[in-house]
Amino acid sequence: MELKQEKQRYIYADYCEWGNDTRYELIDGIAYIMASPSMKHQETLGNLYWKFREHLQGKNCKVFVAPFDVRLNWDKGDDTVVQPDVFVVCDRDKLSDGKSCKGAPDLVIEILSPSTATYDVMKKFTKYTDAGVKEIWFADPDTGEVRIYKKEDSKYFVNMFGPTDKITVGILPDLTIDMKEIFEIEEGENP
Numbered sequence: 001m002e003l004k005q006e007k008q009r010y011i012y013a014d015y016c017e018w019g020n021d022t023r024y025e026l027i028d029g030i031a032y033i034m035a036s037p038s039m040k041h042q043e044t045l046g047n048l049y050w051k052f053r054e055h056l057q058g059k060n061c062k063v064f065v066a067p068f069d070v071r072l073n074w075d076k077g078d079d080t081v082v083q084p085d086v087f088v089v090c091d092r093d094k095l096s097d098g099k100s101c102k103g104a105p106d107l108v109i110e111i112l113s114p115s116t117a118t119y120d121v122m123k124k125f126t127k128y129t130d131a132g133v134k135e136i137w138f139a140d141p142d143t144g145e146v147r148i149y150k151k152e153d154s155k156y157f158v159n160m161f162g163p164t165d166k167i168t169v170g171i172l173p174d175l176t177i178d179m180k181e182i183f184e185i186e187e188g189e190n191p
Helices: 012-017 039-056 117-131
Strands: 024-027 030-033 062-065 069-071 086-089 100-102 107-111 135-140 145-152 155-161 166-168 176-178
Touching: 012 024, 024 117, 039 062, 039 086, 039 107, 107 117, 117 135, 117 145
Parallel strands: 069 100, 107 135
Antiparallel strands: 024 030, 062 086, 086 107, 135 145, 145 155, 166 176
């Protein structure tokens, strides 16, 4: 949901002054209020985070969950600040300030909610591709569908997966995730 603009355009310095009572993202100078997620959203987020965290233990890449700021094109003067649900960063220099990721993560996962799906798929997706994120996931806990966009030679290719598929992570080819475990689907059950 877009925030009522008190200014024509907000910058990162404005964002840093806002309190922690409400979560915001900042895209092209426009502030967006982040709605509270559902239980199903949070379960999906936790399950994905756990799989990545377990796999990355002792490795160079790190996994994070929202709320943690990602400043996609901060070095180009873009004041966009997003908080992907789950993201992986393999270049530790992007984490050097200790309070944000400065630059594109290697992988972002957005868990879709009815209130944010259009915003995630339209606005944030464009910012992710502009910044060069290598792998972008959109996971829908209501349908069990996962759309994955992978960057190859400056183009993005999409693959669709269902709630019982096993997905090999593009940036981490030694990690395969069973989506039944992520969506907590029992044998014979629908998402």
